[in-house]
Amino acid sequence: MFQLIELLAVLAGATYGVLLARRHRMDFVGVFSVAFIIAFAGGTLRDLFLDRHPLFWIKHDEYAVIVFVLSLVASVLPRIPSSVERWLAVPDALGMGLFSVVGAGFAIEAGTSMFIASLLGVVTGTFGGVIGDVVCNQIPSLFRPSTPLYATCSFIGCWVFLLLQFTGLEEVVAVVAGLSVCVVLRFAALRWNVCLPAAKSGSETATEKT
Amino acid sequence: MFQLIELLAVLAGATYGVLLARRHRMDFVGVFSVAFIIAFAGGTLRDLFLDRHPLFWIKHDEYAVIVFVLSLVASVLPRIPSSVERWLAVPDALGMGLFSVVGAGFAIEAGTSMFIASLLGVVTGTFGGVIGDVVCNQIPSLFRPSTPLYATCSFIGCWVFLLLQFTGLEEVVAVVAGLSVCVVLRFAALRWNVCLPAAKSGSETATEKT
């Protein structure tokens, strides 16, 4: 089952990456690189942190072929209809939820504590986008207070999954519940524009780190 | 002893990260992410480069809990008094010195040459801040010539530690000496604003890398 989930998550991440790269008017190499980074960076960090080898995209080399073909198609298409972009939030939320649950599951399997597992779930679910933003030279939207809840949805979904699994429920139930919580929370946050309150600036006289 | 040192270093790094994130007016997720990155990125690179598993913050999962609580408290506080920020240089220099010595010590244990060990000490001591700056979308202050000596202090402190240890002195003496050199040099550099001279620009006609 994790197999199918991971494939879906890669598809969702790559789709988002392709569209982001096109907005920055990149050529095929840029489109493929950004799609590759967004689809694989979170899971790669997870695998490196947990010392899982070979990396998931080296083991399942069809993932990279899929991202390659997707980027090729997207670079050739003259124009992506904006109706497609409006639906983009769906695979994005799905990808985040899927990667989060898989990440937390792999971490707990590797024997980490539940708190660490939930953090690794969030890293897997959200850091593809963070690194994609850094590479495109913008402050990651994840860190900006004006964006609706994102990492928070991932974090809560991971805990739902971890707690349900801990109680001895069948894994499939825990996975579906955790994933659903991620996705439903995310859509609710988008729909009603729920944000965490921003910290007030510490002090204007703050000395720059030197 | 390394245990206590590492805990102090994590505390210092997280404190700096929380204050940096607040200056960028981030919400709780941003504050936690930046604090987490600054406290753990240098040590994570060291562990990955030396193939030490599990990573130090996965092994000692109380570190992540501490950073979490610290971020929560900092996000709730209405305003951080500027007197706190003025004292920030103390934990910052301590954190840099502590991580540097621990990093160099772990590297030499893993059998690297002394030069590589000193470099890994500098990476451990300073790269949390570098990656934090990159994530906040500014050129790392470490690389700007207008900042007082920072990596240089770490580098010299690592060599003091490595050479004393090489002579067969007790480890605790070498650690304290290396740490003191890092911290004292850093404060001296801040006090008298000591900078390395900037390289003059190579040539205005330099062709962009393409």
Next chain:
Amino acid sequence: MFQLIELLAVLAGATYGVLLARRHRMDFVGVFSVAFIIAFAGGTLRDLFLDRHPLFWIKHDEYAVIVFVLSLVASVLPRIPSSVERWLAVPDALGMGLFSVVGAGFAIEAGTSMFIASLLGVVTGTFGGVIGDVVCNQIPSLFRPSTPLYATCSFIGCWVFLLLQFTGLEEVVAVVAGLSVCVVLRFAALRWNVCLPAAKSGSETATEKT
């Protein structure tokens, strides 16, 4: 032979890094850091992804000493003559080609598929520059459509190497052929300013990732 190739690639990468850092008017610490990152980042990612330990620059610690001395010399030199910079494309293309072929060779040795091996070749050959650009806070030139072919040359050269090796030719022939293709294609792209066409922007109404 790989030994000599890697040494040449490190030299080329470090030279490019030193010149880039000087253009940003960095001091010695900045120059060394950027040179170090550009020379070692691609190969470090390759080694981490393939779980090769110790990392190539920890094993061959003379590489780091070379980069250190080169940075020291470059920081002391009053001015780098622009004629040197005009010749910079030569070691840059050589470094890219050398790292690409070595990266693809190590990957195929580690048992990856050929497609993954070609991607790891491109990562090894080009990501030093990408990470260097990110650290200097600019969108990596690799991703900008206005730059002549770069990753594409690396990709094609890797495939030439992989296919020739697959046919059972002597390794040295495959290496030289792959390297030559990288370098010749790169010079041709620079000479006639060959670029991939940019993707047209998807749609102006694209909703920001939140």
